Amino acid sequence: MGRHIPGQGLSQHTEDANFSRFMGILDPSGRVTRATACGMMQLREFARSIVESETLEGKLVAPPEDWIDTEPGEPLLLFAPGRSSRLKILPATEVKVPAMVGLRDKNQRPRILHAMANHELQAIELFAWAILAFPNTPASFRKGLLGILVEEQRHFRLYQERVEANGIGFGDLGVTGYFWNRAGAIRSPIEFSCVMGLTFENANLDFAREFAAEARAIEDFETASAIDVIHHDEIGHVAFGWQWLEHWKDPKASMWDAYLANTAKPLGPGRARGKTFDATDRRKAGLSEEFIQNLERTTPKAPGGLKRNRS
Ligand SMILES: [Fe+2]
Numbered sequence: 436m437g438r439h440i441p442g443q444g445l446s447q448h449t450e451d452a453n454f455s456r457f458m459g460i461l462d463p464s465g466r467v468t469r470a471t472a473c474g475m476m477q478l479r480e481f482a483r484s485i486v487e488s489e490t491l492e493g494k495l496v497a498p499p500e501d502w503i504d505t506e507p508g509e510p511l512l513l514f515a516p517g518r519s520s521r522l523k524i525l526p527a528t529e530v531k532v533p534a535m536v537g538l539r540d541k542n543q544r545p546r547i548l549h550a551m552a553n554h555e556l557q558a559i560e561l562f563a564w565a566i567l568a569f570p571n572t573p574a575s576f577r578k579g580l581l582g583i584l585v586e587e588q589r590h591f592r593l594y595q596e597r598v599e600a601n602g603i604g605f606g607d608l609g610v611t612g613y614f615w616n617r618a619g620a621i622r623s624p625i626e627f628s629c630v631m632g633l634t635f636e637n638a639n640l641d642f643a644r645e646f647a648a649e650a651r652a653i654e655d656f657e658t659a660s661a662i663d664v665i666h667h668d669e670i671g672h673v674a675f676g677w678q679w680l681e682h683w684k685d686p687k688a689s690m691w692d693a694y695l696a697n698t699a700k701p702l703g704p705g706r707a708r709g710k711t712f713d714a715t716d717r718r719k720a721g722l723s724e725e726f727i728q729n730l731e732r733t734t735p736k737a738p739g740g741l742k743r744n745r746s
């Protein structure tokens with residue numbers, strides 16, 4: 436399987452392209468409130484609408500075909516996403532998510548799928564967050580962030596469909612903000628690549644495989660094939676993190692040491708893998724054998740910092 440590079444299919448118009456096109460712009464509630472004849476949408480404007488929209492509809496808007504990135508602006512560090520009261524982020528103590536094995540119980544199944552959809556929603560927002568936070572980065576990095584954002588929108592929809600197939604709607608249960616809680620500590624694009632790409636998404640290579648196997652075990656083939664799509668995309672997301680760590684790291688440092696130096700506690704390699712470990716997926720993402728071996732030797736950690744003993 437060839438390595439999938441996020442953002443490859445996305446167009447970016449240049450300043451001399453046709454400026455006569457009208458474009459709608461979303462307000463925080465996700466409604467199109469104004470149209471402008473004066474130009475195409477700046478990437479940062481699109482990213483801001485994604486983070487600040489309060490509705491799901493607003494989070495799932497596709498980027499306009501003729502987006503441009505000629506005015507990336509000053510770094511903008513948003514500390515929280517716009518959310519309607521229905522999607523308000525709650526403390527983790529108020530939202531309990533069953534272990535993956537709970538898929539077997541039809542009462543627990545929608546709660547697990549809802550939590551998975553919530554991870555994707557936060558991923559959508561955080562890739563938009565990074566577009567705003569790191570304006571002074573190469574065009575190919577910013578285009579890659581947008582490409583991944585679009586894939587995270589697709590992942591959200593896939594899980595949303597499975598949530599609905601199990602009898603509830605997204606937002607019927609409470610949502611937590613685990614990824615958002617970590618965003619505040621990210622100060623640079625290299626840290627973003629290490630935290631999102633090489634920690635959360637890296638671990639998801641194992642979680643997705645375990646989760647798809649669990650779904651197949653209960654003959655929920657629709658959920659399994661949705662996870663397969665997400666799993667495949669995630670290899671590209673990890674590859675993106677790896678490529679940009681390689682680009683920005685101190686040339687004298689190894690990739691492993693550079694990763695450790697840019698992934699602050701409580702995150703780190705223990706959070707970059709599951710209870711199981713899939714070296715093949717990491718090779719597909721382009722990770723070096725040295726990095727893979729170091730990660731394989733690492734004890735998997737659960738979010739609380741304890742040894743991971745459940746999926
Ligand atoms: Fe995703």
Ligand SMILES: [Fe+2]
Nearest residue numbers: 558636669672
């Ligand atoms: Fe991802």
